[in-house]
Amino acid sequence: MYAKTCLIFTVNKLTVSKGLRFRRSPRWKVSWLFVFVALACLPFADLSISTYDPWAELGRLFGGLLQPSLVAIEKPFEALLQTLAFAILGVSSGSLIGFGLAQLFHLRLVRIVCASVRAIHELFWALIFLQIFGLHPLTGLLALGLPYAATFAKVYAEILEEGDRRAYDTIRQSAGPTSAFFYARLPDLWQHFVTYTGYRLECGLRSSAVLGFVGLPTLGYYLSTAFLEGAYAEVWALLILFYLVIASLRYWLRPKLLPLYILIAPFIIANDSEISVDNISRFFTQDIVPLPLRNSEGLSGLWQWFTELFLTEALPGIINTLLLTQIALVLTGLIALIWFPLISRLFFERFGRLLGHLFLVIMRSTPEYILAFILLTLWGPSMLPAVIALALHNGAIIAHLMGRYSNTLSLRVDATAGMNRYAYEVVPRIYNQFLAFLFYRWEIIQRETAILGILGITTLGFYIDSAIQDIRLDRAMVLIAITAALNVCIDSLSHYIRSKLRLSIGSQQISAESRR
Amino acid sequence: MTTLLRRLGISLLISLSLISVSTSVFSAPKTLVFSAIPDQNQSQLVQRFGKVADYLTKTLGVPVKYVPVNSYAAAITAFRNNQVQLAWFGGLSGVRARLLVPDSEAIAQGFEDTQFETYFIAHHSTGLKPSDNFPESIAGKSFTFGSKGSTSGRLMPEFYIREHLGKAPDEAFNLVGFSGNHSRTIALVQSGAYQVGATNYKVWEKELAAGKIDTDKVSVIWKTPTYPDYQWTVRGDVDSVWGDGFKARIKQALLDMKDPALLDAFPRSAFVSASNDDYQPILDTAKEIGLID
Numbered sequence: 001m002y003a004k005t006c007l008i009f010t011v012n013k014l015t016v017s018k019g020l021r022f023r024r025s026p027r028w029k030v031s032w033l034f035v036f037v038a039l040a041c042l043p044f045a046d047l048s049i050s051t052y053d054p055w056a057e058l059g060r061l062f063g064g065l066l067q068p069s070l071v072a073i074e075k076p077f078e079a080l081l082q083t084l085a086f087a088i089l090g091v092s093s094g095s096l097i098g099f100g101l102a103q104l105f106h107l108r109l110v111r112i113v114c115a116s117v118r119a120i121h122e123l124f125w126a127l128i129f130l131q132i133f134g135l136h137p138l139t140g141l142l143a144l145g146l147p148y149a150a151t152f153a154k155v156y157a158e159i160l161e162e163g164d165r166r167a168y169d170t171i172r173q174s175a176g177p178t179s180a181f182f183y184a185r186l187p188d189l190w191q192h193f194v195t196y197t198g199y200r201l202e203c204g205l206r207s208s209a210v211l212g213f214v215g216l217p218t219l220g221y222y223l224s225t226a227f228l229e230g231a232y233a234e235v236w237a238l239l240i241l242f243y244l245v246i247a248s249l250r251y252w253l254r255p256k257l258l259p260l261y262i263l264i265a266p267f268i269i270a271n272d273s274e275i276s277v278d279n280i281s282r283f284f285t286q287d288i289v290p291l292p293l294r295n296s297e298g299l300s301g302l303w304q305w306f307t308e309l310f311l312t313e314a315l316p317g318i319i320n321t322l323l324l325t326q327i328a329l330v331l332t333g334l335i336a337l338i339w340f341p342l343i344s345r346l347f348f349e350r351f352g353r354l355l356g357h358l359f360l361v362i363m364r365s366t367p368e369y370i371l372a373f374i375l376l377t378l379w380g381p382s383m384l385p386a387v388i389a390l391a392l393h394n395g396a397i398i399a400h401l402m403g404r405y406s407n408t409l410s411l412r413v414d415a416t417a418g419m420n421r422y423a424y425e426v427v428p429r430i431y432n433q434f435l436a437f438l439f440y441r442w443e444i445i446q447r448e449t450a451i452l453g454i455l456g457i458t459t460l461g462f463y464i465d466s467a468i469q470d471i472r473l474d475r476a477m478v479l480i481a482i483t484a485a486l487n488v489c490i491d492s493l494s495h496y497i498r499s500k501l502r503l504s505i506g507s508q509q510i511s512a513e514s515r516r
Numbered sequence: 517m518t519t520l521l522r523r524l525g526i527s528l529l530i531s532l533s534l535i536s537v538s539t540s541v542f543s544a545p546k547t548l549v550f551s552a553i554p555d556q557n558q559s560q561l562v563q564r565f566g567k568v569a570d571y572l573t574k575t576l577g578v579p580v581k582y583v584p585v586n587s588y589a590a591a592i593t594a595f596r597n598n599q600v601q602l603a604w605f606g607g608l609s610g611v612r613a614r615l616l617v618p619d620s621e622a623i624a625q626g627f628e629d630t631q632f633e634t635y636f637i638a639h640h641s642t643g644l645k646p647s648d649n650f651p652e653s654i655a656g657k658s659f660t661f662g663s664k665g666s667t668s669g670r671l672m673p674e675f676y677i678r679e680h681l682g683k684a685p686d687e688a689f690n691l692v693g694f695s696g697n698h699s700r701t702i703a704l705v706q707s708g709a710y711q712v713g714a715t716n717y718k719v720w721e722k723e724l725a726a727g728k729i730d731t732d733k734v735s736v737i738w739k740t741p742t743y744p745d746y747q748w749t750v751r752g753d754v755d756s757v758w759g760d761g762f763k764a765r766i767k768q769a770l771l772d773m774k775d776p777a778l779l780d781a782f783p784r785s786a787f788v789s790a791s792n793d794d795y796q797p798i799l800d801t802a803k804e805i806g807l808i809d
Contacts (some may be wrong), residue, residue, distance in 0.1 A: 050709070052693065057709075136599075214586075228697055228700050228702075276597060280600075377707070377709065381658070409709070456694055465664070467590060469663075469664040471612055472809070
């Protein structure tokens, strides 16, 4: 009896002191720092609700859900095939190039180039290549392939770095580097590459669909049209079609079938536009040359042009991008913390988890653009729809990862239940991973603010879209470069914080999914 | 596994080369490609403009194809890159395209385009009433344009806003948006998402006739003075590709288009002759408010 009381006492004491230690821990401080930064951002962000009568429009929106229809869309299945073909070709060429670059990733130059290429959203790549290649399929292929190659290079390099080198070192004594690599390294890490590449293909499908918003013949093309027209029956039909493809991915996307798909894909995306060398050279020698230089106004003219552009467009764009990112980041964390129990076996029975899975799949497969569009109708134009859309989408992704991770935990048989289990048993154990996931997505959230700019929220993306619409590519390129630099900064800051706090993601499977 | 990798690599290489081969094979017959700016509802666009393509194919005796685009900039870029040789542009997009493609020419405009107008529309909750003078009380409200590159939905309304309120739109209004197209502008003001908006009068009339507008919720409060708008623009090098006099034949085919089913795609009652000079006022206005350098 005495021994038992004593044991309880020590356990309590342990918990208490652990709690105190946690409170003083750097992770605790950093979390609050980010919360305070977000709170400090709030007064500067326009979060007003301005709609007068959203219910009629919303009624039509959800009325469309009751009777989805593809009748009014001219070629829905062709658009679906285009989406698949661009995704498969873009991701697989990106993966192959990325694999090659991963071998050179120890070179500083390669790392810098990859980071800058990655920092530019696919949509902007598409806008750039549209200027060079027009409607030629190469536009979509490069817009997907280039940023994906850069991401593949980084993650493949990380996988190689984390892998076991002993077999390689042994074989290397009597074999060349190439055969040693193929016999001793690749077999060992193959599964990691396959898992990550498969996961990226799902992202590629989403990206490919979204590229339609800037004019590629994928699902997004028809989605944006249907949205602009308020043809919600078509919107839902297209979205459901897209969810079905994502949900059935594991049934038709087999490594063995991939070569077949890759061979068919070019016939689907081929069209009869031609590449013109004149257009390419014109792009580099005229279009992107700043106007004052084209008019030979010299350096002072250039400086004046740049400062004007910076003060009237870049600076407000940067401020809004950062405000939006920081608020959305913290809200993403909050949503992830609330939602992850939905799919965790520590909290819900099988049936409940099934519903939770369904909910999270829908939230994370719906492109932010569409969430933001719906919320924009509901609340009117302000930063609020963007914040919520980013937080819902990214929160669902992190909740999914956290839920999966929490399933690997084993609690004591007599562990508490309900809120106590949540607050004292589970969250402290996965807080490390939670922060790691969140910091990984920090830069991604910032990159995604770009697409919301095209919707009219005045982030840098808004000004880039305006410059493109005005066919002022010189301005667009400067703004894109500024956006990329900002993303690289956030990426390295996130890297710094992660290594400082020694945040790691844990199991390989989950780590693959958290990197995008 | 390595064989799989090799197979993947090989099929990728084959497929990439197929793209270049297949595209060059398909482009053998010389097809005249035309496009149109996406200024209003785009459903059945291919079908609607497909009929126009059929008409032009028959009249001109060469294959004519319509390519849909989903932004004003994409239409201009396709024209500039010679992926489109003939385009139905708005006033501003036409001026931009012709600046970028020397020798290109405005050849025909809609009958209505000689005297085009922009309607300022307002949600009923603003209490704004129709007037002949510019409604200065719209200052401080929320306002939506159409597309960023539109003449009737952006250029002209912005010009009159600057002229009468003496400020740039984002200073004159509490909030400024770009709806994307004219139909969307009407829908957004009707729902109250924005209090005031500017839209193309032809689109307003078409949607009003189709019963899509609830005039208890949204109404026209001001009409701008008239200005020249939409036109057909053709590249200068079509004669060298399809033979001398081809440009004149395109023009004649457009002027001869009398079938209401075809004209309804635009929607115009007829096409009349036009020239680059007709659009000088648009260019001047665009330069004045800084939309063209």
